[in-house]
Amino acid sequence: MTPENTIRTAPHGILVETTSAPASTADGRQDPRPPEPTSPNTATPPTPTPRPRRLPSPIRPSAFGTQDAMILIMAAVSSLCLVWVVFYQLTSLSGGLGFLVCWYIGFVALTWIATAQVIERQVATDRAVAVVVVSAAMLIVAIVVFIVAWVAYKAIPSIHWGSLFTKDQKSFVVTDPNALDHVGVVHAVIGTLEQVLVAVLIGVPFAIATAVYLNEVKGWGVKTVRTVVTAMSGTPSVVAGIFIYSMLILTHVLTYSGFAASLALVVILLPSVTRVVEEVLRVVPSGLREASLALGAPEWRTVWSVVLPTARSGVVTAVLLGIARIVGETAPLLFTAFGSQVVNWRGYFNHDQGALPLVIFSDVRQAQPVLINLAFQAAFVLMSIVLVLFVLARIFSRPKGKNGKRMKPGPNDDDLMARLFVPIPIEQNEENR
Amino acid sequence: MTTTLSSTSPADADHPTPFTGTPELGQPGQVDAHDVCAWFGGRLVLETVDLVMEKSKVTALIGPSGCGKSTFLRIINRMHEVVPGAQLAGSVKLDGVDIYGPGQRAMETRRHIGMVFQKPNPFPAMTIAENVLAGLKFSRVSPADKDDLIEESLTKGGLWNEVKDRLGELGGALSGGQQQRLCIARSLAVKPRVLLMDEPCSALDPTSTLRIEQTIKEIASEVTVVIVTHNMQQAQRVSDYCAFFLAEENQPGRVIEAGKTGTIFGSPTDQRTFDYVNGQFG
Numbered sequence: 001m002t003p004e005n006t007i008r009t010a011p012h013g014i015l016v017e018t019t020s021a022p023a024s025t026a027d028g029r030q031d032p033r034p035p036e037p038t039s040p041n042t043a044t045p046p047t048p049t050p051r052p053r054r055l056p057s058p059i060r061p062s063a064f065g066t067q068d069a070m071i072l073i074m075a076a077v078s079s080l081c082l083v084w085v086v087f088y089q090l091t092s093l094s095g096g097l098g099f100l101v102c103w104y105i106g107f108v109a110l111t112w113i114a115t116a117q118v119i120e121r122q123v124a125t126d127r128a129v130a131v132v133v134v135s136a137a138m139l140i141v142a143i144v145v146f147i148v149a150w151v152a153y154k155a156i157p158s159i160h161w162g163s164l165f166t167k168d169q170k171s172f173v174v175t176d177p178n179a180l181d182h183v184g185v186v187h188a189v190i191g192t193l194e195q196v197l198v199a200v201l202i203g204v205p206f207a208i209a210t211a212v213y214l215n216e217v218k219g220w221g222v223k224t225v226r227t228v229v230t231a232m233s234g235t236p237s238v239v240a241g242i243f244i245y246s247m248l249i250l251t252h253v254l255t256y257s258g259f260a261a262s263l264a265l266v267v268i269l270l271p272s273v274t275r276v277v278e279e280v281l282r283v284v285p286s287g288l289r290e291a292s293l294a295l296g297a298p299e300w301r302t303v304w305s306v307v308l309p310t311a312r313s314g315v316v317t318a319v320l321l322g323i324a325r326i327v328g329e330t331a332p333l334l335f336t337a338f339g340s341q342v343v344n345w346r347g348y349f350n351h352d353q354g355a356l357p358l359v360i361f362s363d364v365r366q367a368q369p370v371l372i373n374l375a376f377q378a379a380f381v382l383m384s385i386v387l388v389l390f391v392l393a394r395i396f397s398r399p400k401g402k403n404g405k406r407m408k409p410g411p412n413d414d415d416l417m418a419r420l421f422v423p424i425p426i427e428q429n430e431e432n433r
Numbered sequence: 434m435t436t437t438l439s440s441t442s443p444a445d446a447d448h449p450t451p452f453t454g455t456p457e458l459g460q461p462g463q464v465d466a467h468d469v470c471a472w473f474g475g476r477l478v479l480e481t482v483d484l485v486m487e488k489s490k491v492t493a494l495i496g497p498s499g500c501g502k503s504t505f506l507r508i509i510n511r512m513h514e515v516v517p518g519a520q521l522a523g524s525v526k527l528d529g530v531d532i533y534g535p536g537q538r539a540m541e542t543r544r545h546i547g548m549v550f551q552k553p554n555p556f557p558a559m560t561i562a563e564n565v566l567a568g569l570k571f572s573r574v575s576p577a578d579k580d581d582l583i584e585e586s587l588t589k590g591g592l593w594n595e596v597k598d599r600l601g602e603l604g605g606a607l608s609g610g611q612q613q614r615l616c617i618a619r620s621l622a623v624k625p626r627v628l629l630m631d632e633p634c635s636a637l638d639p640t641s642t643l644r645i646e647q648t649i650k651e652i653a654s655e656v657t658v659v660i661v662t663h664n665m666q667q668a669q670r671v672s673d674y675c676a677f678f679l680a681e682e683n684q685p686g687r688v689i690e691a692g693k694t695g696t697i698f699g700s701p702t703d704q705r706t707f708d709y710v711n712g713q714f715g
Contacts, residue, residue: 291554291616291619294510294512294550295543295544295567295568296541297567297568301571305556306556309556309558310556310557310558
């Protein structure tokens, strides 16, 4: 091969040696270049069939070859040794967290240096950023997994399934060694379900109506309302509790009750659902609204029959996210539902009522191991409820296919748009906006 | 300087009644546009358009981009007023009744004058059958026989044979050309008197374009068609009459020449028309 053939520009603008790169197919990439034109001057031997060749361009971690993996491992180990020497031997610092942070910084830096040496500088920057991004994602997952696992670890061994969902806390006796057989959280589960259900029934219609107003109506009021909703979503939840407490309970309009708790939860639910639904409605292509209007539909019909059904799964997701937001709220319940030890589903409007967050809040601070266990069990139940809600959201937010059956998740289901909406070409939205 | 509604002329007094009678639906109508001007946010974009769109004929509006063809089309079925800041003057009459006259409701007008848009826009949350019936559902009319109407509309739209076994599928599952034909069928299901088409084929491949052109020819006997197109050959193929719009530099759009398609393409009187239809510019 002639010298000018050995180096050429890859699509990413990276210099690539065409001859030295191993012909690995690990990343499964096809060579995007057209076959090399054979120069008429050189007597060309029969060219071997071209093989796909690895480009040292940005590749996904799943396509990492041995070399890439070894760079990462070596960077991690080197960083560990280096930081250990500097941290403990040279500067006699201490503390696990500091060590971990220093190790991580060293790891990223060494990854960059090693990749720059072995492959190429631009790729090195790309890899270093990739390491940071991937580790941030892994950290998030690790935190969630740890929280769930920790609660499950604390809760499950002590659960007495026979009593957890059938008994309340009224027959708790401090001296009873088998107290867990006689207490449960059924009162709190009932309270939480009632409070959240009513909050959703009150809040969601308002939230959807407000979102429709923000998105479909034009006028000076829209900006004002949007600002107010944004400010409202920043309200600390304890303020929502104080608001209901001072406006309705201190004035004797209501007593401590589940209904008062629901009202406080509405204050929290309303802005969050409104904003998400507004975002969802905004993505509905304006061409659909025009099509509906051009068929002679009034504006309300357009919203009701075209815009909302198109965004249905997004709206469902918004509502479910809103529920997940309020189901674990504790602060507003302190002044409103107040908490109770007994089942009280009929006294929703006029009696103190328990709730899962309140059980966790009050019991985990007690001295009796039984009550601490119960608090963790309540936390476990709360997480399970949220999990069920999310699973339901995923199932119901899938569009219906033919025969009215829910479609199976397609290849694009990881795509947020595909998940939130029935499949529609998104670029339609750009028109008339 | 402008009014959103046309001035009431003596002719309006002769036709004070809104065209609400359903028997008239399904009969092709004639559209007379008189002295139509249009503004967007105070900027004049269309000036004194006088145009008659003959009953049961296909009228093509041609011209370069930004010359007000689509604006004029949207004025005919009162979609113009949906755009914020849009104003207009002049009058548009459907069979002698001013659609901007007092007492005329935009929704009623749009039932009589349907519209097909540039990009296919079937309602993605509805099935094919529901899409066809959407217009009737919106105006709360229940047809005597839904299945018949679905078949009739889809047949007119040239889509029946392809979708008759999958009417329960979502409208978004069709290909782009099929979606556009579904939109045509959806517009025809309300039995409009005029069908406006805003570059209906510009997002489609040649085969789908051909199918839609066939559809246009087939429905022309039952409904007056007004079509905006950038495609000269298409205008020649499908239209009976042609109007050439042009917006010269810093000028609002105007109708330069209008007449029979053969005349416009064969022996136009205006040099600019000649240049445009022969591909000299635009």
